[in-house]
Amino acid sequence: MGDKSTAIQVWFLRHGKTHFDYENSKYDDFIQMLCNGQSAPLAEDHGIDFKSLPKQVDFVGYSPFTRAFETAELLRNKLHVKSMEELEFLHEVRFDWDVIREHEFISLAENRKDILERWYGGRNKAETFEDSLVRVRAIESFISKQPGKTIILLTHGWLLRLLEIYFVQGKHTDITIHDILEVEPVPLGHSIKATVARVELQGDFAGSDTRN
Numbered sequence: 001m002g003d004k005s006t007a008i009q010v011w012f013l014r015h016g017k018t019h020f021d022y023e024n025s026k027y028d029d030f031i032q033m034l035c036n037g038q039s040a041p042l043a044e045d046h047g048i049d050f051k052s053l054p055k056q057v058d059f060v061g062y063s064p065f066t067r068a069f070e071t072a073e074l075l076r077n078k079l080h081v082k083s084m085e086e087l088e089f090l091h092e093v094r095f096d097w098d099v100i101r102e103h104e105f106i107s108l109a110e111n112r113k114d115i116l117e118r119w120y121g122g123r124n125k126a127e128t129f130e131d132s133l134v135r136v137r138a139i140e141s142f143i144s145k146q147p148g149k150t151i152i153l154l155t156h157g158w159l160l161r162l163l164e165i166y167f168v169q170g171k172h173t174d175i176t177i178h179d180i181l182e183v184e185p186v187p188l189g190h191s192i193k194a195t196v197a198r199v200e201l202q203g204d205f206a207g208s209d210t211r212n
Helices: 027-036 066-078 108-120 129-144 157-168 177-182
Strands: 007-014 056-062 080-086 150-155 191-197
Touching: 007 129, 007 157, 056 066, 066 080, 066 150, 108 129, 108 177, 129 150, 129 157, 129 191, 150 157, 157 177, 157 191
Parallel strands: 007 150, 056 080, 056 150
Antiparallel strands: 007 191
């Protein structure tokens, strides 16, 4: 067990609810939200689980998407947040418009596996799985260099699958499609928690300790 004084507690929070119904949407609406939903705002009934989050937060980082920023603003109103910053690498996985075609589409529940397999298998050219993994490593490096001990990072559902495997399960290499498919989606407004080791100032490697 590492020195607790050097550990950083991180909550990876999925933004709150929007007015879009992912589970009951027509293809045109679904693909628009999937590929071009950056400006979708939070719903008034946002469903953020504040009880699972720390009351004192050293840093909140949020995706550049509108719903993530608006979630961060709600956190600032409810919690004691020392600082906040938009972080580009927390954006949702970018998907091609043809990652799922209209004739294939039934529902998110029915087609989630198809989308995940195409992302993992390199058919999603807008952002390959390896591209996403590079972002996850950048997130790890960023966290490990933060001076505070309590961090909330606001991101999105597809990326959270990979964040859970990497930070919570502690699997950094040889991630399989089975690993990806086995992760349960994080509900809107809910979070997963991990512990990341702080890197020494003179060090070059950002290691992590994913024990809760």
